[in-house]
Structures are given as C-alpha cells and as structure tokens.
Amino acid sequence: MTNNYFDLIDQTFYFPQDGFDIENGYLLFNGIPLIHLIRKYGTPLRISYLPKIRSQVKRARNMFARAMNTSGYSGKYYFCYCTKSNHFRYVLEEVLELGADLEISSSYDIDLIRSLYKKKKLNKDITIVCNGFKPENYLSKIADLINDGFHNVIPVCDNFHEVDYYEKNVKGEVQLGIRIATEEEPNFEFYTSRLGIRHSQIVQFYQEKIASNPRFKLKMLHFFVDKGIKDSLYYWGELKKAIRLYCELKPQAPDLTAINIGGGMPIRNSLGFEFDYKYMVKEIVKMIQDACEEAGIPEPDIYTEFGKYTVGESGATIFSVIAQKQQNDSEMWYMIDNSLMTTLPDTWGIGERFILLPINKWNNDYRRVNIGGLTCDNSDYYNSEVHESQVYLPTISPNDEEPLYLGFFHTGAYQDAISGYGGIKHCLIPSPQLILIDKDEQGNLVDWVHSEHQTPESMLKLLGY
Ligand SMILES: Cc1ncc(COP(=O)(O)O)c(C=O)c1O
Missing domain, CATH: 3.20.20.10 (Alanine racemase)
Structure with missing residues (x-):
C-alpha cells in the first residue's frame, strides 16, 4: 500500500472532482494553475475567480425556474x-x-x-x-x-x-x-x-x-x-x-x-x-x-x-509553509506566512472549516499536522476538517527548494469583511494581496492585481503615526 498524499485523498474522497484537479503534480482550481499565480505574485495570496460568481447566480435561478415550472x-x-x-x-x-x-x-x-x-x-x-x-x-x-x-x-x-x-x-x-x-x-x-x-x-x-x-x-x-x-x-x-x-x-x-x-x-x-x-x-x-x-x-x-452561495466558492486563500516545528513527540506545527485568525476569521470565531489542499508535493508522504498562524495568539491555528478532527498534509524537508503551499478554498464570503480587509489586525499581520481572475472572450484565463500586499505605511497611517 502506498502512503503518499495523493493516494490519501484519492482513497478518502472521489478525486479529481468539480473545481479541483492535478496537473503535472500541481493543484488546479477551476482550471487555474495556482502554481503559476504563486510564482508570479508570491504568497500570501487571496484570489477571486469571477466566472464562478456568474455561474452560481445562474445556477440558483435555474434551480428555482425548474422547480417552479415542473410544479406549475x-x-x-x-x-x-x-x-x-x-x-x-x-x-x-x-x-x-x-x-x-x-x-x-x-x-x-x-x-x-x-x-x-x-x-x-x-x-x-x-x-x-x-x-x-x-x-x-x-x-x-x-x-x-x-x-x-x-x-x-x-x-x-x-x-x-x-x-x-x-x-x-x-x-x-x-x-x-x-x-x-x-x-x-x-x-x-x-x-x-x-x-x-x-x-x-x-x-x-x-x-x-x-x-x-x-x-x-x-x-x-x-x-x-x-x-x-x-x-x-x-x-x-x-x-x-x-x-x-x-x-x-x-x-x-x-x-x-x-x-x-x-x-x-x-x-x-x-x-x-x-x-x-x-x-x-x-x-x-x-x-x-x-x-x-x-x-x-x-x-x-x-x-x-x-450571499455565501453566490460568492463563497469563487475565493481561495493561499499561504506558504515557512517552517515546521516539532513541539512534542506527536505535535508537528506547519507555520504559515500569514494568520488564520485574521485572514480567515471564521476559522477562529465560529470554527468554520474550508476545503484545505496543498498546491504542490502531492507525491510526498503525508503526516498529521497543526497549521499555525503568525500572530502570538493561542487560537491562531487550524487542525481539523469537516470529516475528521485532524489535518493531514504532505511531509516537507528543510532542504526542499520549493516550500509547501497550502490553499484554503471557497473562502470568498465574509472573510474579508470580518477581518476588515486592509485594516489594522492582530499583531499587525497584513491582509494578503488580492488577485482577480477571469476568462477573456477566447476563454483564456486572465489575472490582475486588485489590491497589493498591505504596506507598513498604510497601517501606520491608520494608527496615527
Ligand atoms: C438577512 C440575511 N439575509 C441573507 C444572509 C446571507 O446568508 P448566506 O451568506 O448564508 O447566504 C444573511 C447573513 O447573515 C442575513 O442575515
């Protein structure tokens, strides 16, 4: 029996599935090669895929139209x-x-x-x-x-x-x-x-x-x-x-x-x-x-x-794992380059779970981990999924050339509003940059920066410095 991350996901769920697939060892989200965006813009990254918003509006209308038509x-x-x-x-x-x-x-x-x-x-x-x-x-x-x-x-x-x-x-x-x-x-x-x-x-x-x-x-x-x-x-x-x-x-x-x-x-x-x-x-x-x-x-x-139905599935939030810390025999922490508590506040406030998948290293072994954010807050962590009270991710080695990238998916609703996108947040952890993605008339993906990484100057200004 193999023990790599791909097999774990493939054996636990039906995979690939709507919106998620693997190409050359990297995760695609709605056909978007996320690794290209990461290489182009860096992390942390908040992305919004506009065609999904449109398709959700149409889907809701179709469902009601069908139900109403069939029942007269x-x-x-x-x-x-x-x-x-x-x-x-x-x-x-x-x-x-x-x-x-x-x-x-x-x-x-x-x-x-x-x-x-x-x-x-x-x-x-x-x-x-x-x-x-x-x-x-x-x-x-x-x-x-x-x-x-x-x-x-x-x-x-x-x-x-x-x-x-x-x-x-x-x-x-x-x-x-x-x-x-x-x-x-x-x-x-x-x-x-x-x-x-x-x-x-x-x-x-x-x-x-x-x-x-x-x-x-x-x-x-x-x-x-x-x-x-x-x-x-x-x-x-x-x-x-x-x-x-x-x-x-x-x-x-x-x-x-x-x-x-x-x-x-x-x-x-x-x-x-x-x-x-x-x-x-x-x-x-x-x-x-x-x-x-x-x-x-x-x-x-x-x-x-x-609300959530319209815009939630259009969003994803991507972090890099910047270090791993073994804090006792069984607890391994993957430290990310931003905060879960401030960037995905529902994970902390109401225990919301999102689809969590690595962008790369699907062929590595997997292990149980806790994901830790950069604030000093005890509550800035993520370590359970909807189907089980633990998180498994690919193993990493300090010698890896490419860090492990983690994607939290379907984060398009409420997170920016509740975190106060671009405002002052816990431990001055900034908002990630926001990238929009659409399809042009030929059906090709196009991406552009909506908001840059939040700068120290913008924070100091809000704080009166
Ligand atoms: C009155 C009202 N309508 C609609 C919504 C949207 O809910 P959802 O985003 O779950 O669709 C809310 C959310 O709080 C609400 O309070």
Missing part, C-alpha cells in the same frame, strides 16, 4: 445578492450585470448603491431589500432613496417603531417587509433571534402600524434561519411556520405578494460535501405551493438573499 408554480423567483457577504465592487458589478437585485444591511450599503448608480451599474428599478436593525443614519438614507425615486426599495421592519420614521420622512408610498424573528435551534444559547418581530406579534403589528396607514403597503414577509438551509426537522418546521403566517396575513393584506426565504444556501466546505440542492429547492417551492393551495390564496413570488 405561478409566482416568480427573484435573486437578491446579500452585499454583506462580500462588498467588493467587482462582485457587485458581476451580479448586477446579471440583473440581480440586492439585500443590504447598513447605511453604508446605501452609499455603495449611490456610487454604483453614479457609474450606471444599476438604475432606480432595482429592488433593494433593507434588512437589519436601523439606526437613524440608515433610516434616513432609506427614506432619501425612496424619495429620490428608487421605487422598489423594501425596508424590512425589524421592530414596531421603524415605520414611524417612514411615516414622517417618506413623501409617497412605502413598500414594506416584515421580518419574522425565527426560533433558534434547540441547542443554541437563546431561544428567539434578536432580528425581526416576534411571530406572535406580527398580525397585530400589521393591523396597528401598516394597515391603518394608506401610504404603507405590506409587500414581503421575510424569514431567515441563521443556521442555513438544511434538510432538518428544525429548518422545515421554521419554514412551515413562516408560510402559515403568510397564509394568515394574505387575506388581510392585499399588497402582500412576496415571501423572502433569506440566505443560508450552503457551499462545499469539504471534498466529501453532499447536499442535494435540487431536492431542497423543489421541496421549498412545493411546501409554499401546497400551503397556498390549501389556504386558497395565490402563490407568492419567492425572494432569496444568497
């Missing part, structure tokens, strides 16, 4: 991109080019929308679903957008008082949404999400605050389970409750035409990941359809706000 569903599907998952302009421009609508969460998102409007990347017909608890600066920018003629802005009410601001400050009609505060999973630290209005108070809220005001139109019921879309009793139970509430509200709320099921569509976080996307979408559509049929009401349009 009469409502429409609207794909909104959840901006908080990745705010970079190149992402927004990709999704807007495909006609996506947007879901936003803060006042600063509206500055971003104004900037895209100025550049003619969107127009006033776009649907903008405004979520979140809204301080005055957010409320006032929402009101300004509506007053300026963005006629498909939908503030989703998070509490009873939000509408008072719109009543005073919006000149014409306001299309509103209501967010249902979902119950958390039974093993969570609290019972009900702080986001949204309690399920039991929504009908009262509608009657007291919306139905009584002729300028208010309730258009959307919003529901989002933070733990994501899963084939679990918990998910189906929460969805069923939301649909029942829609059926109860609809006869009293003639303008209600949309149910928004939020984000939470999962992405591949392991080579062994299995999720039947088509089945889930079909079941969601069917559950809404059956409930509406039983209640004798028209089927609503379905909105989604997929």
Whole structure:
C-alpha cells in the first residue's frame, strides 16, 4: 500500500472532482494553475475567480425556474445578492450585470448603491431589500432613496417603531417587509433571534402600524434561519411556520405578494460535501405551493438573499509553509506566512472549516499536522476538517527548494469583511494581496492585481503615526 498524499485523498474522497484537479503534480482550481499565480505574485495570496460568481447566480435561478415550472408554480423567483457577504465592487458589478437585485444591511450599503448608480451599474428599478436593525443614519438614507425615486426599495421592519420614521420622512408610498424573528435551534444559547418581530406579534403589528396607514403597503414577509438551509426537522418546521403566517396575513393584506426565504444556501466546505440542492429547492417551492393551495390564496413570488452561495466558492486563500516545528513527540506545527485568525476569521470565531489542499508535493508522504498562524495568539491555528478532527498534509524537508503551499478554498464570503480587509489586525499581520481572475472572450484565463500586499505605511497611517 502506498502512503503518499495523493493516494490519501484519492482513497478518502472521489478525486479529481468539480473545481479541483492535478496537473503535472500541481493543484488546479477551476482550471487555474495556482502554481503559476504563486510564482508570479508570491504568497500570501487571496484570489477571486469571477466566472464562478456568474455561474452560481445562474445556477440558483435555474434551480428555482425548474422547480417552479415542473410544479406549475405561478409566482416568480427573484435573486437578491446579500452585499454583506462580500462588498467588493467587482462582485457587485458581476451580479448586477446579471440583473440581480440586492439585500443590504447598513447605511453604508446605501452609499455603495449611490456610487454604483453614479457609474450606471444599476438604475432606480432595482429592488433593494433593507434588512437589519436601523439606526437613524440608515433610516434616513432609506427614506432619501425612496424619495429620490428608487421605487422598489423594501425596508424590512425589524421592530414596531421603524415605520414611524417612514411615516414622517417618506413623501409617497412605502413598500414594506416584515421580518419574522425565527426560533433558534434547540441547542443554541437563546431561544428567539434578536432580528425581526416576534411571530406572535406580527398580525397585530400589521393591523396597528401598516394597515391603518394608506401610504404603507405590506409587500414581503421575510424569514431567515441563521443556521442555513438544511434538510432538518428544525429548518422545515421554521419554514412551515413562516408560510402559515403568510397564509394568515394574505387575506388581510392585499399588497402582500412576496415571501423572502433569506440566505443560508450552503457551499462545499469539504471534498466529501453532499447536499442535494435540487431536492431542497423543489421541496421549498412545493411546501409554499401546497400551503397556498390549501389556504386558497395565490402563490407568492419567492425572494432569496444568497450571499455565501453566490460568492463563497469563487475565493481561495493561499499561504506558504515557512517552517515546521516539532513541539512534542506527536505535535508537528506547519507555520504559515500569514494568520488564520485574521485572514480567515471564521476559522477562529465560529470554527468554520474550508476545503484545505496543498498546491504542490502531492507525491510526498503525508503526516498529521497543526497549521499555525503568525500572530502570538493561542487560537491562531487550524487542525481539523469537516470529516475528521485532524489535518493531514504532505511531509516537507528543510532542504526542499520549493516550500509547501497550502490553499484554503471557497473562502470568498465574509472573510474579508470580518477581518476588515486592509485594516489594522492582530499583531499587525497584513491582509494578503488580492488577485482577480477571469476568462477573456477566447476563454483564456486572465489575472490582475486588485489590491497589493498591505504596506507598513498604510497601517501606520491608520494608527496615527
Ligand atoms: C438577512 C440575511 N439575509 C441573507 C444572509 C446571507 O446568508 P448566506 O451568506 O448564508 O447566504 C444573511 C447573513 O447573515 C442575513 O442575515
């Protein structure tokens, strides 16, 4: 029996698989020879493969279109991109080019929308679903957008008082949404999400605050389970409750035409990941359809706000192993040239796992290791995968000419936002440079620098030096 890294992966998973292959001993990611990028730009490196963003938007639309067509569903599907998952302009421009609508969460998102409007990347017909608890600066920018003629802005009410601001400050009609505060999973630290209005108070809220005001139109019921879309009793139970509430509200709320099921569509976080996307979408559509049929009401349009699904799989983050340290008989550390804690903060904050693969040395033996980051923090490490609580990587020797390069894949969502890309981070570990990759008209790969390695000067400036 052989003992090299390739055999380990090949025997544990089906390999090669969608998006991952080996060419001349080096890893390809979506057909990109990563070793060329490493030799050209160095590490640490954050890359973003734009065609994947486009294909994910199309894939989501296809799945809903198919599920709706086969069941004869009469409502429409609207794909909104959840901006908080990745705010970079190149992402927004990709999704807007495909006609996506947007879901936003803060006042600063509206500055971003104004900037895209100025550049003619969107127009006033776009649907903008405004979520979140809204301080005055957010409320006032929402009101300004509506007053300026963005006629498909939908503030989703998070509490009873939000509408008072719109009543005073919006000149014409306001299309509103209501967010249902979902119950958390039974093993969570609290019972009900702080986001949204309690399920039991929504009908009262509608009657007291919306139905009584002729300028208010309730258009959307919003529901989002933070733990994501899963084939679990918990998910189906929460969805069923939301649909029942829609059926109860609809006869009293003639303008209600949309149910928004939020984000939470999962992405591949392991080579062994299995999720039947088509089945889930079909079941969601069917559950809404059956409930509406039983209640004798028209089927609503379905909105989604997929963030991670849209942009997660387009990203990868590549590090070099700069040293190995044997700290006791069994614990070997591979030290990388950046930080896991600051560059991939979800690995530390919520124990998120990503697909981890070496770029080179697939023919070396493998061994169990801990990966250590450069900050002095005890928590700056990575040593387990989704399928097992350990990490295996190729062996290395201090005499190797080429270092071992490690890729964390599908890191395109949330990591830059939560780490504060380009900001001040723990132990002043910088953000990696960001490289974008696309295909030209002939289908050839093209790459360019979006942001250089963060410089000491930029950090010192932020720190007031
Ligand atoms: C209201 C709302 N919609 C959509 C999303 C996007 O979720 P995901 O990135 O899992 O698709 C979030 C994420 O927190 C959210 O809070």
